[in-house]
Amino acid sequence: MSDCAVHILSDGLRSPNSMALVYPLVVHEYALRNRGIVVRIFETAERNYADCDLLIVDSKHFTGPERGQLSFVQDALQSFGMKVPLVWYDSTDSAGWLVGGVVPLVRRYFKNQLLRDRSAYTRPMYGRRAYTDFYHRTAGVVDLQPEVAPALTDRDQLDRVRLGWNSGLADYSRWGPLRAELYRRFRFPGLQKGREFTPASRSRRNRLSCRMGISYSRDTVAYQRRRLAAQLGQRLKTDKLGRGAYFSELRDSRLVVSPFGLGEITLKDFEVFLTGGLLVKPDMSHLETWPDLYRPDETMAAFAWDLSDFEAVIDRYLAEPKHALEVAAAGQNLYLRHVSGNEASNLFADRFAALVGEALTNAGNPVFDPVSPRSPTATTVGLKA
DSSP: OOOEEEEEESOTTSSHHHHHHHHHHHHTHHHHHHTTEEEEEESSOOTTTTOSSEEEEEGGGSOGGGGGOHHHHHHHHHHHHTTSOEEEEEOOSOSSOOOTTTGGGSSEEEESEEESSGGGGGSOEETTSHHHHHHHHHHOOOOSSOOEEOOOSOGGGGGGEEEOOOGGGSOOSTTHHHHHHHHHHHOOGGGGSOOOOOOTTSOOOEEEEOOOOOOOSSHHHHHHHHHHHHHHTTTOOOSOOOHHHHHHHHHTEEEEEOOOSSSSSOHHHHHHHHHTOEEEEEOOTTEEESSOOOOBTTTBEEEOTTOTTHHHHHHHHHHOHHHHHHHHHHHHHHHHHHHSHHHHHHHHHHHHHHHHHHHHTTSSSOOOOOOOOOOOOOOOOOBOO
């Protein structure tokens, strides 16, 4: 069977979201080729961008004023879709909002994380997030410029929505951003270098850490963090640190609180997995994501969105250091399984091949059936300038 060509329209490694999207496609190139998939990444819709079996458009491809103009995006997608089977990849931060005006124009709508209750997308959501809607309803929090996610009017459109992969597959170790920048500028091969990690079993002097920003333009987004900062004020400092001091504190902390930000999943989650502390987060059971890293009392510790049990959860794990270490180690091991070594390549390549194969089914062109792993080729996947 001939190879399946998949092209990605994305701004490449210029934004954290797009970096997280394209990173595993670059790093796991050979595993993808072993399954018959050849990936090329384009930063602009230049010549040959549509010479493929499937085109995946990153939502961050549209930047600046264009990104907020749905009609512009729709016109562009209609133009793309006349040339090639089309997938939209929603690389935004939260699980809460789907761009309904895009769904009818694409064969599949991929997203980093999805609400477990898909029917929630058919109802209005204050602040475009499940948790901002929760704080608006339960605590009366309002935004100066309220945003309400328009509901999908056609429930059948939900059949096009699929779970992609979350932002955790990029490199969030101490020097990860530098390696990504070197790769973006010079195609420096260090992007594929293994991530530095600190074993969970390391001796740690600091019982608890929670470094975070609390300045957001929307009060519904900032509310959770501001309440946590107030609640933790007597126990520890929560203001942000420089990157070096921040990683030093993470490596020396037994428990690390990582609240929601613009999305439920934050970069700190992966920094904690790498540095070996116990990740403490608001309950994540409302969403689905891949890899499934958020398993309460198995890979992380969870507390209620209203913070009613926050102190109890913290005190419980501090009082049970052996159990806390077991959970932290399990979380770290599961994360490393998905980001390091041959198993990580195979896990990602299998998932991507399945998503591509389904998207091309009945697409009006030969159906791509992922093949068994075969000998890798020497061709390189590069980010188009």
